[in-house]
Every structure is written in structure tokens, then in C-alpha cells.
Amino acid sequence: MHETQRxxxxxxxxxxxxxxxxxxxxxxxxxxxxxxxxxxFSRRLLPATLVYLAEDCVQDAIxxxxxxxxxxxxxxxxxxxxxxxxxxxxxxxxxxxxxxxxFIREDYDDFEDDFSVELIRQETIDELMAAVDRLPxxxxxxCMMIFRxxxxxxxxxxxxxxxxxxxxxxxxxxxxxxxxxxTPEALFxxxxxxxx
Numbered sequence: 001m002h003e004t005q006r007x008x009x010x011x012x013x014x015x016x017x018x019x020x021x022x023x024x025x026x027x028x029x030x031x032x033x034x035x036x037x038x039x040x041f042s043r044r045l046l047p048a049t050l051v052y053l054a055e056d057c058v059q060d061a062i063x064x065x066x067x068x069x070x071x072x073x074x075x076x077x078x079x080x081x082x083x084x085x086x087x088x089x090x091x092x093x094x095x096x097x098x099x100x101x102x103f104i105r106e107d108y109d110d111f112e113d114d115f116s117v118e119l120i121r122q123e124t125i126d127e128l129m130a131a132v133d134r135l136p137x138x139x140x141x142x143c144m145m146i147f148r149x150x151x152x153x154x155x156x157x158x159x160x161x162x163x164x165x166x167x168x169x170x171x172x173x174x175x176x177x178x179x180x181x182x183t184p185e186a187l188f189x190x191x192x193x194x195x196x
Contacts, residue, residue: 012130019075027066034062037126038082044118045090053093061085083122127186131178139174146171146194 015033022030035058042054061082065072072078132143145151145159153171157164171194178190 016075019078022066022078023069027062031062034079034082037122038062038086041083041118041122042086042090044121045086047094047097050090050093050097053090057086057089057093060089124183124186127182128178128190131181131186134181135174135177139170139177142170142174 018030018033021028038058038061039054042057043051046054046057064085065078065081068081069078072081128147132140132147135143142156145156151159153164153167156167160167175191175194179187182190
């Protein structure tokens with residue numbers, strides 16, 4: 001499939017296609033599809049002193065999945081497998097790092113809490129981005145300005161050469177469109193981000 005056609009597909013379809021190629025031994029498309037969000041996930045979980053290991057965690061997880069790809073029954077299980085591998089690898093790094101500093105039980109509890117929160121956050125962001133992929137072009141552009149670039153209403157108005165009230169109307173329309181396809185958690189995050 002041509003590269004420009006692939007990016008016109010929604011996120012679920014791109015992931016499905018990448019996964020099918022991955023099962024056949026072609027890792028490139030799958031790697032490009034999952035690497036960015038797994039890297040963000042790893043960086044959020046790792047303490048500042050170990051954040052340099054984030055890429056290693058992701059690459060190790062993808063390598064382990066590649067070696068076991070015939071045993072994984074679905075794309076969803078593959079994604080879960082990757083998150084669990086990253087969790088276990090990071091926990092191992094933290095334990096080794098803390099053994100030099102007298103590993104204590106609270107560190108493990110804090111890590112498990114952080115892992116749960118980050119997993120939920122990443123799933124929410126993935127859900128939000130998948131919903132954004134299905135929006136009309138003007139709404140996707142607005143989302144990128146808000147979610148990716150962190151632009152405020154006044155900045156968006158200047159960039160689009162419209163009034164602030166025009167931006168607010170677009171934001172309301174965007175929220176109405178997102179409301180139809182998001183879980184309450186993802187809708188809550190979108191609402192907060194759109195309120196700026």
C-alpha cells in the first residue's frame with residue numbers, strides 16, 4: 001500500500017495491517033506504528049535517573065513479541081504483551097537500581113501505582129487519537145493545535161485568522177463530535193484540554 005494511502009486509514013486499521021505484516025515477519029510497519037506510544041509510556045514510568053533506558057525497554061519488548069509472535073492470538077493480546085514486557089523490564093531496572101540504595105517495599109508499591117496510572121493514561125490518549133483520526137480534516141487540524149501543540153484559544157484564533165468566539169464554536173463542535181465515540185474517561189480528558 002502506498003504511504004499516503006496508509007496514513008489516510010484510521011488508527012485501528014493501520015495497527016491491524018501492521019500487525020498482519022508483523023505476523024509474516026515484516027517488522028517495519030508494526031515498529032513504526034507502536035514505537036512512539038510505547039516510548040512515551042516507558043519514559044513516563046521510568047524514574048528520571050533511568051529514563052535513558054526507555055528506548056531499550058521498547059526495543060526489548062518488540063523483540064520479545066517478535067520471537068513469540070506465532071503464539072499471540074490477536075492484535076489486542078500483542079499490545080497487552082508489549083505493555084507487560086515494558087512493565088516487567090522497567091521494574092527489573094528499578095529493582096537493580098534500588099538494590100544499590102537498599103530497595104524498599106514502598107518503591108515497588110509506588111511503581112505499581114504509577115504503572116496503572118500511566119497505562120490508563122496511555123490507553124486514554126490512544127483512544128482519543130483514534131477518535132481524532134476519524135474526524136473531518138478541519139477538526140483534526142484543530143485537535144493537533146490543541147492536543148499536540150498546546151495552543152490556547154487566542155493563539156488558534158491568530159493562526160486560523162478567525163475570532164476567539166469562532167474558535168470556541170469550533171471547540172464546541174469538536175467536543176460534540178468526540179462525545180459520540182469516546183469513553184467517559186477519554187471525553188473527560190478531551191473536555192479539560194478543550195477548556196483552555
